[in-house]
Amino acid sequence: MKVVPVEEAIGLVLCHDLTKIVPGEFHGVAFKKGHIILEEDIPKMLDMGKKNIYVWEMKEGILHENEAGERMARVVAGERIIFTEPTEGKVNLSAECKGLLKVNFNALEKINMIDEAMVATMHTDIVVDKGTVVAATRIIPLFIDEAKxxxxxxxxxxEGPIVWVASLKAMKVGIITTGSEVYSGRITDKFGPVIRKKIDEVGSKVIKQIIVSDSEDMIVDAINELLSMGAEMIVVTGGMSVDPDDVTPAGIKKAGAKIISYGAPVLPGAMFLMAYMGNVPVLGLPGCVMYNKRTVFDLMLPKIVAGERIKREDITKLGHGGLCTNCSVCNFPTCGFGKW
Incomplete structure (x- = not known):
């Protein structure tokens, strides 16, 4: 560092805090270490009795924390990510719109192995609203070697950007509600309203709900009817256990769907079924979706409406974090459920 007259310090970097004292009014830091001195700062510093100040001697190949933080933000930000101006080296990255947050966590780990630099993110695969801060960058010291x-x-x-937001597609969704007790009118359907609410939350629309009895053939007919109407996703509720009259998995298979997984390492939601009729996802939902606030359905639905084709490994990896602890106050998705 070196000492320079205050008037000659414009554009230089302050290497220590400057404290201001106004008896009875203020006592604290007026200019922080690392502050880049502006022309309008000069009168204020002179008023504080500072004729000379210590500044950092900038060297080629060395970056100030603000420049380093902004450069990091520019390269880690992907689609639909915006970022702030650096403040004391920190840059916040936010979602430009509502969507599914994606994090390239393998590349993220490589970045954080680099000494003196860091990037922190939210968990991947959660729905974020417009303006949500999803990541932040900064360096640890005041200056860093540009090579880092x-x-x-x-x-x-x-390896591509570290964070981006996948847009949510407005899908046409068909619901098939199974159960002789609902079909006969003995009880009122309570599953449909729950599914409709969750579909609405991700910006999609239910085009029709069909109620059928515990019949494989009725399930097949209902699937075909929804496909003919242009359904882009089909949700089949109930009848997912191993009881003899629970025929939903058999009905979905009989319709010609390719079963990706019957069963998931998630609680609530172990009896979940994922299948495809061509490119149309078909989901078999266990009864827990009706009465548990968050289940496997909340983990898989956003990925589907973000345009992802679900693979078996997408489901099997949910075991780490797949146990919902039924918190008295649910903070999903900013919790550990479904995170790994």
């Missing part, structure tokens, strides 16, 4: 920031640039060039 270049390493981050290279990682992102090779």
């Amino acid at each position: 920031i270049q390493q981050i640039d290279n990682i992102c060039k090779e």
Whole structure:
């Protein structure tokens, strides 16, 4: 560091805090270490009795925390991500719109292995609203070797951005409600309203709900009817256990669907079924979806409306974090459920 007259310090970096004292009014830091001195700062510093100040001697190949934080933000930000101006080296990255947050966590770990730099994110695969802060960057010291920031640039060039938001598609959804007790009118359907609410939450629309008895053939006919109406997703509720009259999995299979997984390492939701009729996802939902606030359905639905084709490994990996603890106050998705 070096000492310079205050009038000659414009554009230089302050290397220590400057304290201001106004008896009875203020006592604290007026200018923080690392502050880049502006022209309008000069009169204020002179008023504080500062004729000379200590500043950092900038060297080629060394970056100030603000420049480093902004450069990191630019390369880690993907589609539908915006970021703030740096404040004391920290840059916040936010969702430009509502959608499914995606995090390239393998590349993220590589970045955080680089000494003196860091990127922190929210969990991948959660729905975020417009304006939600989803990540932040900064360096640990006040200055950093530019070569380290270049390493981050290279990682992102090779492996893509670290965070982005996948837009949610407005899908046409068909519901099939199974159960002789509902079909006969003995009890009122309480499953449909729950599904409709969750479909609405992700910006999609239910085009029709069909109530059928515990019959494989009726399930087949209902699936075909919904497909003919242009359904882009079919949700089949009830009849997912191993009781003899629970025929939903058999009906879905009989309709010609390819079963991706029957069963999921998630509680609530172990009896979940994932299948496809061509490109149309068919979901078999266990009864817990009707009465538990959050279940496997809340983990899979956003991925589907974000355009992802679900694979078996997408379901099997849910075991780590797949146990809902039924908190008295539910903070999903900002909790551990479904996170790994």
